Amino acid sequence: MVLLTENAFAQTVEQTEKTRVIVTSDGEIDDQCSLVRFLYYTNEWNVEGIVTSSSQYHWHGHRWPGDDWIDPFLEAYAKVQPNLALHDSRYPTAEFLKQRTFLGNVETEGEMDKVTAGSSHIVKVLLDESDERPIWIQAWGGTNTLARALKTIEETHPEKMAYVANKLRLFLIWEQDLTYQSYIRPKWGKFNIPTIISDQFEAIAYRWKNVQPESMQTYFNGDWMNENILKNHGPLNALYAAHDNGDFRSEGDSPAFLHTINTGLRSLESPDWGGWGGRYIKVRENTWLDPVPQTNYQYPPGRWYGSNGWGRSSLREGTDTTAEQRSEYFKPLWRWTDVMQNDFAARSDWSVKPFAEANHPPIVKLAHVNNLKAKAGEIVKLNAKGSHDPDGDKLHYNWWQYAEADSYEGSVNIQNANAQQAYLTVPKDAQKNQTIHIVVEVTDSGTPQLTRYQRVVIEIN
Numbered sequence: 001m002v003l004l005t006e007n008a009f010a011q012t013v014e015q016t017e018k019t020r021v022i023v024t025s026d027g028e029i030d031d032q033c034s035l036v037r038f039l040y041y042t043n044e045w046n047v048e049g050i051v052t053s054s055s056q057y058h059w060h061g062h063r064w065p066g067d068d069w070i071d072p073f074l075e076a077y078a079k080v081q082p083n084l085a086l087h088d089s090r091y092p093t094a095e096f097l098k099q100r101t102f103l104g105n106v107e108t109e110g111e112m113d114k115v116t117a118g119s120s121h122i123v124k125v126l127l128d129e130s131d132e133r134p135i136w137i138q139a140w141g142g143t144n145t146l147a148r149a150l151k152t153i154e155e156t157h158p159e160k161m162a163y164v165a166n167k168l169r170l171f172l173i174w175e176q177d178l179t180y181q182s183y184i185r186p187k188w189g190k191f192n193i194p195t196i197i198s199d200q201f202e203a204i205a206y207r208w209k210n211v212q213p214e215s216m217q218t219y220f221n222g223d224w225m226n227e228n229i230l231k232n233h234g235p236l237n238a239l240y241a242a243h244d245n246g247d248f249r250s251e252g253d254s255p256a257f258l259h260t261i262n263t264g265l266r267s268l269e270s271p272d273w274g275g276w277g278g279r280y281i282k283v284r285e286n287t288w289l290d291p292v293p294q295t296n297y298q299y300p301p302g303r304w305y306g307s308n309g310w311g312r313s314s315l316r317e318g319t320d321t322t323a324e325q326r327s328e329y330f331k332p333l334w335r336w337t338d339v340m341q342n343d344f345a346a347r348s349d350w351s352v353k354p355f356a357e358a359n360h361p362p363i364v365k366l367a368h369v370n371n372l373k374a375k376a377g378e379i380v381k382l383n384a385k386g387s388h389d390p391d392g393d394k395l396h397y398n399w400w401q402y403a404e405a406d407s408y409e410g411s412v413n414i415q416n417a418n419a420q421q422a423y424l425t426v427p428k429d430a431q432k433n434q435t436i437h438i439v440v441e442v443t444d445s446g447t448p449q450l451t452r453y454q455r456v457v458i459e460i461n
């Protein structure tokens, strides 16, 4: 047995620290579904803005939901917020969210000429030096309103560009207009803003039936949706636009915020670690795209979107991709479907039930630091002592290796993997500086069953 030593270089995200987020959305029907889920997680973040933007699919007069499409959702949220606050006092008021909700650049696809209320709000947040924490800007639609905001900063505060870029984190659901390539990359590329552009979001978008495995489809089918989300779950869920039979329709934009929920998976530490928002690898500069399960795959040099992305083309008639490849490509998202849906179901209960009648997720603790060092052949003890549940539920433990996320190429045998304390022997062929990622997945015995995690990163020395 060896003593476990702390890994000095790694940064940990404190469980209590809130992530700052700004949403930009084109108001598509699946954005509206994403917004319902998003509002249930506003206790987890500092919401700095909700801004309507256009996209290649939606703009003023073209399949447009209306400039004020968000209002009914905030009104419904206002009705359920007092009950949500019984479950977590950190839920912001609807008024707080309304004060941060603006119309951005919406006149045409990719329009970024006009300074708008939405772009000005983003500028204000980014230039505010009283808060130095990073801010995740999510594009559920086009990047044009963000591009307009950045252009304003370039024009009026060029000396602040590096400062702003240093705070920025981008999560784009495709590039839904040209402005990322025509403006943001050329003018801001030198600052190397950490940027995720997702294509695997299709796992939970309109084509989910082609992507989710059978076992996971249960959580999107009408029976499950009607019982857990759609019926008897208050005014906010009444706005959730599933199919008429209750089947899940689409939440293609949800990965952008799922990524920023602190589940214990530590997804914010690196996009290739993986979490509820998927897993992404560095393809160029500081830009992270979906891992493609084809050797020698060449990513397009420009936009990552639509038929240009691997996912949509892989679903086409006549494609030469295999079912295994498609499954692997979308797995970084579908692997969490059951957990993610149960979590949504519990929060839907929070909007209508008192604390004692609803379930709340376990709090997962480690009895040691979450970055360890060990040598090949050594035994590493893993211990989740201190984990507990706010409802006093019995907890089930499952320790597993997140093999896609770690750099060790083999698999690791975990002993007592279903106990609070487990251990493993670092394989003999593990090389110095390689990593082994172990996740402890802790699931409670409430209804619906809820899961949280801790990730242990073992560096071989």
Ligand SMILES: [Ca+2]
Pocket: 025, 026, 027, 028, 030, 031, 140, 141, 253
């Ligand atoms: Ca959208």
Ligand SMILES: [Ca+2]
Pocket: 359, 360, 361, 362, 389, 390, 391, 392, 393, 444, 445, 446, 450
């Ligand atoms: Ca519980």
Ligand SMILES: [Ca+2]
Pocket: 402, 403, 404, 405, 406, 407, 408, 409, 410
């Ligand atoms: Ca590996």
